[in-house]
Amino acid sequence: MELLPYSGRGLPLENLIRGATREPFSEVYEPSVETLESLEEQMFEMQGELRDTSVYDKLEAIAAVGKLWENSNNERRMKLQNILPETTGYHPNMIDFELMAIPEILKGKELAEYLDNPMCFYGGGKVLDGYVEVAEGQHVIANPRGPVFIIGAGNSTVPPVYSMLISLLTNNFTILRPSFANYAGLYEIMKSFEDAENSSNVSSDVKDILRKMSNASVVSYMSHDSKAYEYLLKEADLGAVNFWGGGPALSVIKRMMAENPNNPKLIINGPLTGVAVVDGNYTKDDQTKTAKGLAFDTILYRQQLCNSPTEAHFIGSYEDAKGFGEIFSHMLDEHDKSLPGELSEAQIYNTQVIRRSLKRAGSKVFMPDDGTARWTVVVSKDQSNIDNVTNNSNHFSIYQRPVFLEIVAVPELDGSLTKIEELPHRKCYQGVEKAQTVGYAMDERSAKDFAKELSKIGIYRVVPVGQMYYRTAYEPSDGEYLARELTFLSYFK
Amino acid sequence: MPIDVTGVENHPLMKDPYVTKILELSKDKSLYEKSSSALEQLRLQLFRDSLDYFSRNNSEYVVMLENLDINPKSVEFEDLVDIAVTSDFFRGDGQKKYIIGDVPLGGPSFQSSGTSGKDPVRIYRSPIDILVQRDVNTNGAESVLGHELNGGEAMFLAAPELKDFTSFVAFVEDAFSIRDIDIKYGMKVVEDPNARTIWEKLRPDTKTISSFYKSKQEPKYLMTAPVGIYRTIKQFEDASPFLKYIIYGLYLRVPPIKLGKGGAIFTGGGIKGSDIPSMEKIMEMSKEKIVAKDENNRTIPAPFIDCLSHTENLAVLFSKPNSLVKMPHPLSHVFLVDKETFKPIEGYGKGVVGIFNPFTTTYLEAFYPGDMMERVPDDNYYGSGFLFKRRLTKEEGWDLERACGGGLEEAYKKK
Numbered sequence A: 001m002e003l004l005p006y007s008g009r010g011l012p013l014e015n016l017i018r019g020a021t022r023e024p025f026s027e028v029y030e031p032s033v034e035t036l037e038s039l040e041e042q043m044f045e046m047q048g049e050l051r052d053t054s055v056y057d058k059l060e061a062i063a064a065v066g067k068l069w070e071n072s073n074n075e076r077r078m079k080l081q082n083i084l085p086e087t088t089g090y091h092p093n094m095i096d097f098e099l100m101a102i103p104e105i106l107k108g109k110e111l112a113e114y115l116d117n118p119m120c121f122y123g124g125g126k127v128l129d130g131y132v133e134v135a136e137g138q139h140v141i142a143n144p145r146g147p148v149f150i151i152g153a154g155n156s157t158v159p160p161v162y163s164m165l166i167s168l169l170t171n172n173f174t175i176l177r178p179s180f181a182n183y184a185g186l187y188e189i190m191k192s193f194e195d196a197e198n199s200s201n202v203s204s205d206v207k208d209i210l211r212k213m214s215n216a217s218v219v220s221y222m223s224h225d226s227k228a229y230e231y232l233l234k235e236a237d238l239g240a241v242n243f244w245g246g247g248p249a250l251s252v253i254k255r256m257m258a259e260n261p262n263n264p265k266l267i268i269n270g271p272l273t274g275v276a277v278v279d280g281n282y283t284k285d286d287q288t289k290t291a292k293g294l295a296f297d298t299i300l301y302r303q304q305l306c307n308s309p310t311e312a313h314f315i316g317s318y319e320d321a322k323g324f325g326e327i328f329s330h331m332l333d334e335h336d337k338s339l340p341g342e343l344s345e346a347q348i349y350n351t352q353v354i355r356r357s358l359k360r361a362g363s364k365v366f367m368p369d370d371g372t373a374r375w376t377v378v379v380s381k382d383q384s385n386i387d388n389v390t391n392n393s394n395h396f397s398i399y400q401r402p403v404f405l406e407i408v409a410v411p412e413l414d415g416s417l418t419k420i421e422e423l424p425h426r427k428c429y430q431g432v433e434k435a436q437t438v439g440y441a442m443d444e445r446s447a448k449d450f451a452k453e454l455s456k457i458g459i460y461r462v463v464p465v466g467q468m469y470y471r472t473a474y475e476p477s478d479g480e481y482l483a484r485e486l487t488f489l490s491y492f493k
Numbered sequence B: 001m002p003i004d005v006t007g008v009e010n011h012p013l014m015k016d017p018y019v020t021k022i023l024e025l026s027k028d029k030s031l032y033e034k035s036s037s038a039l040e041q042l043r044l045q046l047f048r049d050s051l052d053y054f055s056r057n058n059s060e061y062v063v064m065l066e067n068l069d070i071n072p073k074s075v076e077f078e079d080l081v082d083i084a085v086t087s088d089f090f091r092g093d094g095q096k097k098y099i100i101g102d103v104p105l106g107g108p109s110f111q112s113s114g115t116s117g118k119d120p121v122r123i124y125r126s127p128i129d130i131l132v133q134r135d136v137n138t139n140g141a142e143s144v145l146g147h148e149l150n151g152g153e154a155m156f157l158a159a160p161e162l163k164d165f166t167s168f169v170a171f172v173e174d175a176f177s178i179r180d181i182d183i184k185y186g187m188k189v190v191e192d193p194n195a196r197t198i199w200e201k202l203r204p205d206t207k208t209i210s211s212f213y214k215s216k217q218e219p220k221y222l223m224t225a226p227v228g229i230y231r232t233i234k235q236f237e238d239a240s241p242f243l244k245y246i247i248y249g250l251y252l253r254v255p256p257i258k259l260g261k262g263g264a265i266f267t268g269g270g271i272k273g274s275d276i277p278s279m280e281k282i283m284e285m286s287k288e289k290i291v292a293k294d295e296n297n298r299t300i301p302a303p304f305i306d307c308l309s310h311t312e313n314l315a316v317l318f319s320k321p322n323s324l325v326k327m328p329h330p331l332s333h334v335f336l337v338d339k340e341t342f343k344p345i346e347g348y349g350k351g352v353v354g355i356f357n358p359f360t361t362t363y364l365e366a367f368y369p370g371d372m373m374e375r376v377p378d379d380n381y382y383g384s385g386f387l388f389k390r391r392l393t394k395e396e397g398w399d400l401e402r403a404c405g406g407g408l409e410e411a412y413k414k415k
Helices: A033-051 A055-070 A075-088 A092-106 A109-116 A158-169 A183-197 A204-215 A227-234 A247-258 A280-303 A318-338 A345-360 A413-425 A444-456 B017-027 B029-033 B036-057 B059-067 B077-083 B127-145 B160-164 B167-178 B206-214 B226-238 B241-252 B279-289 B404-413
Strands: A016-018 A027-031 A132-135 A138-144 A148-151 A174-177 A217-219 A240-244 A265-269 A272-279 A309-315 A364-366 A376-381 A404-410 A434-441 A461-464 A487-492 B109-111 B122-124 B153-156 B182-185 B187-189 B202-204 B220-224 B257-261 B264-268 B290-293 B299-301 B304-308 B317-319 B333-337 B349-357 B365-368 B371-377 B384-391
Touching: A027 A033, A033 A138, A033 A204, A033 A227, A055 A075, A055 A092, A055 A109, A055 A158, A055 A183, A055 A204, A075 A092, A075 A183, A092 A109, A092 A158, A092 A183, A092 A280, A109 A158, A148 A158, A158 A174, A158 A183, A158 A217, A158 A240, A183 A204, A183 A217, A204 A217, A227 A247, A240 A247, A247 A265, A272 A280, A272 A413, A280 A309, A280 A318, A280 A404, A280 A434, A309 A318, A309 A413, A318 A364, A318 A376, A318 A404, A345 A364, A345 A376, A345 B059, A345 B077, A404 A413, A413 A434, A413 A444, A434 A444, A444 A461, B017 B036, B017 B127, B029 B127, B036 B059, B036 B077, B077 B333, B077 B349, B127 B167, B127 B304, B127 B317, B153 B167, B153 B206, B160 B167, B167 B182, B182 B206, B220 B226, B220 B257, B226 B264, B226 B279, B226 B290, B279 B290, B279 B299, B279 B304, B333 B371
Parallel strands: A148 A174, A148 A240, A174 A217, A240 A265, A272 A309, A272 A434, A309 A404, A376 A404, A434 A461, B153 B182, B153 B220, B220 B264, B257 B290, B264 B304
Antiparallel strands: A016 A027, A132 A138, A138 A487, A364 A376, B109 B122, B187 B202, B290 B299, B304 B317, B333 B349, B349 B365, B349 B371, B371 B384
16 A cells, blocks of 8 residues: 555656655655645645635535545545554544544534634634725735645644645645644545545536645645655745644754745644643532543543643542542543553553552552553642652653543642643653643632633633533634634735 | 772671671572572562661651552562562662662662663662672572682673673672682773764774683683674684684684683673574584583583673573573562563563562662563572563663663674
8 A cells, every 4th residue: 555645736656755664555655846846836826726716615615525424434434444543553443533523524514613703714704705894994805825834743633634624715725744643534535525526416616616625735744854845844935834743843843944035934733731620529429420521531542632631630638539530540441441542562561660650659540450551540649740750761751651640639729720830841741832721620610710810821721521622613723723824914995 | 800898897787687687698509409489488588678678778668668558577579560660760860769878888880781872770789789799699600600610711702891880790700800710801992983882982802802712721701792602603704714724723723712621601681683693593603612621521512601680680690501591599589570461470471570689788679670581490499480582662752771782782783
């Protein structure tokens, strides 16, 4: 099986570069610099074609693609059910869950709500089609900032799909470099635009729009040392780069972009995480419900999402926290059975030795009855013990410990706030920018007050426990609306 | 030169009943005659005593035992699964918090090869530990050699600089030189601007090697990583016929390398490179090229004794001659846990190895070195033996230390 770049314009294979072989693909190809140079000449033309079509017509065309994905026997969907577990390491059930989200996104209802959300575009999505009056005699129009280069993260297929669609809907020629893990997902989704084009159930107008959108799309894997990658960042006439990630990779990208004479705008979605805060008093009558919700948030994508809880604070006594931890561990065990994952030998060893270190340090450790490293719940008093039991050589970072949650018993809510603020400075959170999401289980009034305090320390999302993964169309992503970031406004009076 | 332990006899700890007992037991050669069940009983008692000793000397252990709900008086070996720590925790200054208060000073510190690019494992050995290691490692070597270590000559295919931080080299030099064995080093450290580590700066010291080959002393002991034996044999095979005749035939009169009566090969560090044959193959290759004499003065293939040593392990695990089955010291408790569940493996089987050494008095030496081993039947004092299988898989963010044998292979690769 070959891993090929996708382009609606068609990238001639002879101009592709063969990269290193990576399982399960026999060959991995990426575009040559010459291919991208030839593409560059047409990028603005493609963008122009996109602008000629109303955003709502584009949404209707995308919905036609979504129809294909609603069918669980769709050939591409079935193909991904086989490939993605292997490339991502997620269980097939997790992939099924992910694939169910694809037709929902493509349906376009949420995308329309997102664009019409006045916090995103004053005047709604129609500002992308023409001037909209914002005050008497005063008008604005949103223009594509692109061409856009999106560098996606590997934790889920959904965010790069979303970014890709937002970029196309805002009339940008879009080059997407997904991670290797979810490359196949993006490739098959873009190929399904062609399927819809060839469908007898789709009108010729819609087919025409789909053609324009796929013409304006390139999806390609590029290794970090590839010439194409370097060319795009250093030289290509880009308007924006949307980078999902952080750490050394971000530094490299910044350095390369600094050389680009076209000054593309850099939009960073840095590595973020989640924290759950459970008020022991509030939840004491129904701890099972809260524990169940938290277990669901924890098990999804094995804590690899930017909103996944990787630490929890229990407001109450240590004894009560242990009681909650026990109930939570039962729930986690149940969820893990339906969404199991695979751990590497190093992850297993790491988990096993850290569990014992935490026990030695006084934490209560819950684990499956069979002793395996499938999941771990740790309850610590007053402060996290993970940093105390690791050293400079092994931080036991959140990326090394799937389905591992430490619950810290904190007497007061203020203590939780301080811990959330300090979180990025901790060894085991090295490389994480900050907490993105705080999931809460407390009364409404406390939650409102807490959310206000959390916003002051830069937390982007405060949502109920059990819904930490769930986003609505009205939510900004990491404090911004991507659609606005990928456009610039012109004013007319 | 033996490691200097002057003045240790005056340290108050020398009067501690546990230390006294350890010093006495470490000398006891009759341990090798006891039954495996008697030894296990003794080890259990020492385990309990050691927890009491460490609790008296470092409050860290009091807290740990409280947290684990363990009473030293009734602790069982199964509790070692929770008590033992991964060697990774001894990187940098990780050992510090486990060291007893008022530890005897002036001892050496050793470190792992550092080939993983991380902080190496660093272990301080007090002069008391040095006294203990002399006895446990000498007794261990003698038990597999079948004779006492007394006089003769030994050559490390290593540089003397390595003994400053490599415990295996330092321990052997210390233990052997106490027994009047003349120590030579067959490698030297050279300046090499392209070399990043000391391993890459190692070069054979041909003068020392040839003097060892030609020496009439006996017994002679050749000590190296397995790759050293392999390269030595290969150089005999790969030389041109003329060179073979002039250098090896007329001048050095090798092969075979003659180690004399009681002589033996000691290897350690295992095989890391894919271009090096298996241990079994190297042992086979050495049979004709390196010889010794038995007690009846008959020429025999030199006994090939492979050792397993870790920086954080005071006692070397020796194999019987020409075997790969490792035998722990009678007082070392070696246990295996299932790699998935970390539940103890009873009887024979393969798992993650843990080691507890009651005779180390500086810190509680109970650790997981990161090796997969297999317990196999063996008719020795321990009741079974252990086969090294492999290091646990390395992964980004979790990089287990490569043993020093790997470092030496790098040195050979540069030649």
